[in-house]
Amino acid sequence: MKVIKIALVASSVMFALSGCMSTSSQLNTNQPVAPVISELSAKQQLDVLVAQYYDESLTFNPLSATYNGRHEFDDQFLPVISQANRDKKTAFYKKYQQRLTLIDESQLTGQALLNFEVLSRDLALKLEGMQYKDYLLPINQMSGAHNTFAGFGSGQSAQPFNTVADYEQFIKRADGFVKWLASVEQSMAQGVKQGVVLPMPLAKKLLPQFKVHVVTNAEDSLFYSPIKAMPDSFSNAQKQQLTEQYKTLILDKLVPAYQRMSDFLLNDYIPYARDSVGYADLPNGKAWYxxxxxxxxxxxxxxxxxxxxxxxxxxxxxxxxxxxxxxxxxxxxxxxxxxxxxxxxxxxxxxxxxxxxxxxxxxxxxxxxxxxxxxxxxxxxxxxxxxxxxxxxxxxxxxxxxxxxxxxxxxxxxxxxxxxxxxxxxxxxxxxxxxxxxxxxxxxxxxxxxxxxxxxxxxxxxxxxxxxxxxxxxxxxxxxxxxxxxxxxxxxxxxxxxxxxxxxxxxxxxxxxxxxxxxxxxxxxxxxxxxxxxxxxxxxxxxxxxxxxxxxxGEFKIKELRDYAHQQLGEQFDIKAFHTQILIDGALPMPILEQKIKRWVKSQQ
Known part of the structure; x- marks a missing residue:
């Protein structure tokens, strides 16, 4: 009975917080928005808000969802790079920033206070970052979803290949990758026009990361690896069907996409890459750095x-x-x-x-x-x-x-x-x-x-x-x-x-x-x-x-906090307890970590 009651309370809060985001013309004074919120503690309101925030954030990054064990997103890739999608992300951040203002921070303690402080800081920083044109530099030789996709397709990463449905999910994800990669090319082409391009050595290092996937035989492709490792539980008919589907995916979709990107880099990007290497040399580069x-x-x-x-x-x-x-x-x-x-x-x-x-x-x-x-x-x-x-x-x-x-x-x-x-x-x-x-x-x-x-x-x-x-x-x-x-x-x-x-x-x-x-x-x-x-x-x-x-x-700050705790606690200082305090609440921004450690030290005195 207790579990059911909690579930009903949570669903009420979700409804209430969603309702609070309506415009004044949409508000209905008969709706139980304010009463529901007033009946719940600040912590309860925040618990629901942060859960909603995370769930909605996964629509912007389905790859992270797969890494984090949320497999309902395994058939999706990143949204294409576009102004419309950037506007959606900005609106998403602003929506949750506004929702946070409805919660009384002074009523929060412990983990709930950390949740509030972290999310509030994160949203402000993300909104600040939206002014910079990182979408014109969507990939480089060190990182990018093109490499994440290859890892997933190899069968050696987070993408599951345990059932026939898993194999079919990746085919759908690959369709999303092809569309995303086309938007990467378009964004990088815009970057050439606006003078926001990779330095020459980095641009050259990108080329082999795409050319390696241009094969003439599907069996030679990294993306054929899951076919070579199909579970024995699959029937012969299933194996045959998946084999044909993956050959078609590789030769008719992925190889042409990788070839187009290779051609673009070779002919239309690398010749325009810059000789300078620093962000200060880019438009608005000093502020960006x-x-x-x-x-x-x-x-x-x-x-x-x-x-x-x-x-x-x-x-x-x-x-x-x-x-x-x-x-x-x-x-x-x-x-x-x-x-x-x-x-x-x-x-x-x-x-x-x-x-x-x-x-x-x-x-x-x-x-x-x-x-x-x-x-x-x-x-x-x-x-x-x-x-x-x-x-x-x-x-x-x-x-x-x-x-x-x-x-x-x-x-x-x-x-x-x-x-x-x-x-x-x-x-x-x-x-x-x-x-x-x-x-x-x-x-x-x-x-x-x-x-x-x-x-x-x-x-x-x-x-x-x-x-x-x-x-x-x-x-x-x-x-x-x-x-x-x-x-x-x-x-x-x-x-x-x-x-x-x-x-x-x-x-x-x-x-x-x-x-x-x-x-x-x-x-x-x-x-x-x-x-x-x-x-x-x-x-x-x-x-x-x-x-x-x-x-x-980061090392300097953690050592500084250790010295502070040792100085304040003297013989009471326990290095094991200090390490637990650093790690037990997960990663934190350094100013918030410092506040937390100082609260802990005070509680030990």
């Missing part, structure tokens, strides 16, 4: 401030690297030590299998030590896996993909085995900490498992929180009993140096007029990274303005 800083870091810092922080950090870490050089007895300058680490075969594995096996061994070692600093851990496991060949050339050296919410898919710690010289042995411990446990896997999997989180937060996130936490997790290595080998400690410094250099390069490219070559030279001079890795990193910062700032700035 300032917005990217705010969006990615959630902090109020200028490009100049961040650049100076980066320079100081690079200098500090170089000094620590010199200490390691001396500890291992290397004779020569630091630059020679860098070359030694880049070129000596002793620091690299000979095969991809050896590399993956080494990370699997480190996983066991680290997992056994986590109880020293944590009293919580995710239920979901994670596996170590090589990056798929179709995206390896442009992919990062390592990455993490979260588990399926229903437990059907583990978290995945991806290692890029494309260039073994970009995967030194001394990165094993720090990279595993960052991407897996207690880094991304801990934070992302735990976030999905917190029952009290509404879906918009359970499946949302902030780069500065996620990457800041992962880099902070690296700093826990010695407390976990790791980094005892000086080369492994160098690996930690090398990884930290990468994040410090990002502060310099990101702001250098997008606010200070740095060239691509300037960035490459700077990274080679201040680290032992392989040149191929340096080039991929440089082009990543060019493609994702502001994203690379999140790591160090």
């Amino acid at each position: 300032d917005y990217q800083i705010k969006k990615n870091t959630t902090l109020s810092l200028s490009a100049d401030e961040i650049h100076d922080i980066g320079l100081r950090e690079v200098s500090r870490i170089l000094s620590e690297m010199k200490t390691v050089k001396n500890t291992v007895g290397f004779k020569g300058e630091l630059s020679a030590f860098f070359n030694h680490l880049r070129d000596s075969d002793e620091f690299y594995y000979k095969t991809a299998d050896e590399l993956i096996a080494a990370y699997e061994q480190i996983k066991v070692k680290i997992d056994a030590r986590l109880p020293r600093l944590f009293n919580i851990e995710p239920k979901a496991p994670y596996v170590v896996k090589a990056v798929e060949a179709y995206r390896a050339q442009s992919a990062a050296g390592a990455s993490y993909a979260g588990p399926a919410p229903d437990g059907s898919r583990p978290g995945i710690f991806y290692i890029n085995t494309y260039n073994l010289k970009a995967q030194p042995k001394f990165l094993l411990e720090t990279l595993s900490i960052h991407e897996a446990a207690p880094g991304h896997h801990f934070q992302i999997a735990l976030q999905q498992e917190v029952q009290s989180l509404p879906d918009f937060r359970k499946f949302g996130g902030y780069t500065v929180f996620a990457e800041g936490w992962a880099l902070y997790a690296e700093s826990l290595g010695k407390e976990l009993g790791l980094f005892t080998d000086p080369y492994m400690w160098y690996g930690r410094l090398n990884d930290e140096q990468l994040r410090a250099m990002r502060l310099v390069l990101d702001t250098g490219f997008h606010a200070k007029g740095w060239t691509r070559q300037q960035g490459i030279d700077y990274m080679l001079a201040n680290s032992s990274m392989a040149k191929s890795d340096v080039i991929a990193e440089v082009e990543r910062y060019i493609a994702w303005p502001g994203q690379a700032l999140s790591y160090k700035l």
Whole structure:
């Protein structure tokens, strides 16, 4: 009986909140809008609102729905890029922003208060971002729904291929992809006319991502993979029908779409790509980059401030690297030590299998030590896996993909085995900490498992929180009993140096007029990274303005909050309890996280 009562209350609130959005001419004073709202607490009103917000948001991004286990969207792709769809999204944000004003924030506490604060901030930021023309740069070599679609179609991602209906759902999704890709071409063509285009190196890297799917035999296509792996439970007739449908899909729809995009890039886009690399060189580019800083870091810092922080950090870490050089007895300058680490075969594995096996061994070692600093851990496991060949050339050296919410898919710690010289042995411990446990896997999997989180937060996130936490997790290595080998400690410094250099390069490219070559030279001079890795990193910062700032700035903020809590609580400070407080409410913007931690500290005194 209690469940039924709650359901009726919730449905009443949904109706009430919807009614409040009517125009004055549509309002009927006989409707029970105000009375229903007044009978419910502010928390109840907010619970319904955030549930509605998340459900409606999925219509704008059905791909996220599939990742998050909402399979009623598996037959849909992204809406085409158009002014009409941008207007719909703007109206969507404004609608929920207005609905929030109907809720009394002063009546909220705990998780409900966080929900209100997060959604209010998010909506304001999203509306601010609608003024910038990112739709003219809908894809790049690092990211874009074209790569997500390929992953789905391979049968190795979130798109299910368990039933005949699943296979048919993907065919419908593919029709949506073809339409979306045509709108990408149209938007990029507009970008050429308006001077909002990708830098030349990035545009060139896009071309092979489309050409690889132009095949003459359907069996050679990545999208034929699910046909090769059809379940044995399918009848012969079903298998035959699906095989014919997929051959037609590949040869008659997907290959022509990929060919058209390849031709467009080659003939009508790459020749007009720009020589400059920074956002400051685009129309309204300075303001656009300032917005990217705010969006990615959630902090109020200028490009100049961040650049100076980066320079100081690079200098500090170089000094620590010199200490390691001396500890291992290397004779020569630091630059020679860098070359030694880049070129000596002793620091690299000979095969991809050896590399993956080494990370699997480190996983066991680290997992056994986590109880020293944590009293919580995710239920979901994670596996170590090589990056798929179709995206390896442009992919990062390592990455993490979260588990399926229903437990059907583990978290995945991806290692890029494309260039073994970009995967030194001394990165094993720090990279595993960052991407897996207690880094991304801990934070992302735990976030999905917190029952009290509404879906918009359970499946949302902030780069500065996620990457800041992962880099902070690296700093826990010695407390976990790791980094005892000086080369492994160098690996930690090398990884930290990468994040410090990002502060310099990101702001250098997008606010200070740095060239691509300037960035490459700077990274080679201040680290032992392989040149191929340096080039991929440089082009990543060019493609994702502001994203690379999140790591160090997020780590700084979490360390600052740890120091604050320790100072305030003294002997009462419990590192396990602090880590639980950072993780237990999912990702938060840094100002909201700071307020939350300070409330927690006060409650402990």
